[in-house]
Amino acid sequence: MNLTLRVWRQKGPKEKGHFETYQVQDVTPEMSFFEALDKVNEELITAGREPIAFDHDCREGICGTCSLTINGQPHGPDEAATGCQLHLRAFKSGDTITIEPFRARAFPVIKDLVIDRxxxxxxxxxxxxxxxxxxxxxxxxxxxxxxxxxxxxxxxxxxxxxxxxxxxxxxxxxxxxxxxxxxxxxxxxxxxxxxxxxxxxxxxxxxxxxxxxxxxxxxxxxxxxxxxxxxxxxxxxxxxxxxxxxxxx
Amino acid sequence: MRWLFDFLNSSIGKKVTVGLAGLLLCGFLLTHLAGNLILFAGQAKFNAYAEFLEKNPLLPALEIGLAALFLIHIIVTLYARWQNWQARPVSYEMTVSKGGRTWGSRTMTYTAFLLLGFIILHVATLKYGLATSFTEDEVFQRVMTFLKSPWMAGFYVLTMAGLGLHLSHGFESAFQTLGVNHPKYTPVIKAAGILFAVAVAGTFAVIPLWAYWQGGLK
Missing domain, CATH: 1.10.1060.10 (Alpha-helical ferredoxin)
Incomplete structure (x- = not known):
């Protein structure tokens, strides 16, 4: 499946952020959402560009590190799951997915999708x-x-x-x-x-x-x-x- | 007394204040509605009721108390809303509810301003006779003349729909704020909140419709 990701990019806490669009080709429904982001980052690094900064640690829903708002919902569309537990089977090939950090004054953005909690x-x-x-x-x-x-x-x-x-x-x-x-x-x-x-x-x-x-x-x-x-x-x-x-x- | 200041200034203190004032205002709605229903008993009975109210020596004190309740409910909410607005300086590009919010909770601010506009118009015209051409002193005649206008009757009905929405969230929310949440009682409180909202707003809305269909005073 192919996806279009609209990702919030922000160089630093004081910088103004904006959305950038990335195409993700040939991913599979059983891949985790973060694996799709990893794929984008590998391609960005290979191309000599700055990878997307996003927080993750356990990737099994127990550490509470991930902080992505996916298509307008914190942690994405799955019920009772963290962002890292989300899989691409929740989407259809051709979907455009908007990814923002958790937004609150008390959670300032450090970089891209990484926030200070x-x-x-x-x-x-x-x-x-x-x-x-x-x-x-x-x-x-x-x-x-x-x-x-x-x-x-x-x-x-x-x-x-x-x-x-x-x-x-x-x-x-x-x-x-x-x-x-x-x-x-x-x-x-x-x-x-x-x-x-x-x-x-x-x-x-x-x-x-x-x-x-x-x-x-x-x-x-x-x-x-x-x-x-x-x-x-x-x-x-x-x-x-x-x-x-x-x-x- | 520092603790009292801390309480009133705290986020929980503010919502408890708003919730308590809201519940007391629900009590006012019931007494107002009971009074309104006397309209159906006819001109003489309703005017007698109005006279009984106006001659009551406690009326000024009650009116001040009621105005204070409204002001507390409004001002504390505005202060909290202003803080809430500041609490998210960069808004989301995309927000999709996961099912927590209801139509009532979503529209609280809009229905609040609709009700505030209504209350100002309602008190200015029917109580103080401002911007109206009432020649009648009697309240029954005033109400019937005023609601003869399809615009006014329509606005009254629209506002009551707003009141229903406001109460559908406000009633149950006040109980949650006061700490009343229990597996046995919360479903009952939620159902009672919807019932209260529909019954009170619906019954209020019958009055402008009825007055409009009467076509003013015969």
């Missing part, structure tokens, strides 16, 4: 942890965790921090990411002692980073490769209201 790390540094070193694994029955709570905490902890939620949100809000992190601690006994301080600090840092305000559009839930649900956002709202109005923090 350290804003999410700073939100984690503000409170996304348990301060006490718990040592090695305790006896399993010393702290009882109900199954439904541990399941919900695990579902929230599945977040890989890719930032697709921010990219898909019409307001560039990071609420799904932050709420997943808040939830994963708030649901477990080990996270409870610091729950008030945590949600206040993480919410404050989130605002400082310049993300937008959530307006419950739920596009974040629809694009999340790990299927994090917006019920986590409601939980974070509850945690925040609790911390503001009932705690001494």
């Amino acid at each position: 350290s804003a999410l790390d700073r939100v984690m540094t503000a409170g996304g942890f348990v301060s006490v070193n718990t040592g090695s694994a305790a006896e399993a029955n010393s702290i009882l965790v109900p199954k439904d709570k541990s399941d919900a905490a695990m579902d929230a902890a599945a977040c890989i921090g890719c930032g697709a939620c921010v990219a898909a949100c019409p307001n560039a809000s990071a609420m799904l990411f932050v709420s997943a992190k808040v939830s994963h601690f708030a649901l477990l006994p080990q996270g409870k002692p610091e729950r008030d301080r945590r949600v206040l600090a993480m919410q404050k840092q989130m605002d400082l980073e310049g993300f937008g305000n959530c307006s419950n559009e739920s596009e974040c839930e629809a694009v999340c490769p790990k299927e994090i649900k917006v019920c986590n956002i409601a939980r974070m709202n509850r945690e925040f209201l609790r911390a503001i109005f009932w705690s001494k923090e």
Whole structure:
């Protein structure tokens, strides 16, 4: 199959970007989308031109490094998948595919399709942890965790921090990411002692980073490769209201 | 009191404020609608109701409270929208929804401005009689004369369609914002939101249609 790729090219953070068009010939449906980009890059390098910069690491949907908006959808058209898990069988020969970086003020473009997502790390540094070193694994029955709570905490902890939620949100809000992190601690006994301080600090840092305000559009839930649900956002709202109005923090 | 400032200035605080004001405004819509339905009971009953309202000593305080609710709902939203607009300085060339957004959520800003324009026109004309040639003092006669115009009746019906869209997202969104999300109750809240939107907007829209078909005062 043959494809036309329209790719966002931007030399550096301060440069103005633009789209460039590339033809990809003789690729096969079982190839991954990134392999098609690799092919374009090999041809660019052979021709002595600058290859397309794009982030990727594990290429199996667990690291959260890829940051491509493919045909207007963060991570592309597949459900519950990252960009690196997308295959060319999702397209037809002759298709034109538009590739942009995740766009948000808090995610400045470094080069081409590579963005700086350290804003999410700073939100984690503000409170996304348990301060006490718990040592090695305790006896399993010393702290009882109900199954439904541990399941919900695990579902929230599945977040890989890719930032697709921010990219898909019409307001560039990071609420799904932050709420997943808040939830994963708030649901477990080990996270409870610091729950008030945590949600206040993480919410404050989130605002400082310049993300937008959530307006419950739920596009974040629809694009999340790990299927994090917006019920986590409601939980974070509850945690925040609790911390503001009932705690001494 | 620093915590209160932090709350009001936070992104969650802003949406809680907008959501609470929105839910209270939903309460106002119900009382307004109940009052409107007295129109069908005839001229005498409706004018008696209007007089009862106007002579109520609590009315000025209630009106100020209502205006404050509207202003809070509008100003805090505008501030949040302005921040949201800044949060994505370079917009996408292509945006395709994956199914999260609804027609209601997508059109919130447009329906909001439509409703704001409507409220200004509605209060200026029917309450204060500005830019109208009312010779009647009685409210029933004013309403019927005003809605005789196909333009006005049409604009009223259009606005109510906008109100329905606005409520279809706003009602359920307010609950989510206040942290009410539960596998047992959220489907009920979503259905109640759609029902509320259709029932309130639909019933409001019957009034201009009815008044128009009456052809003013007989």
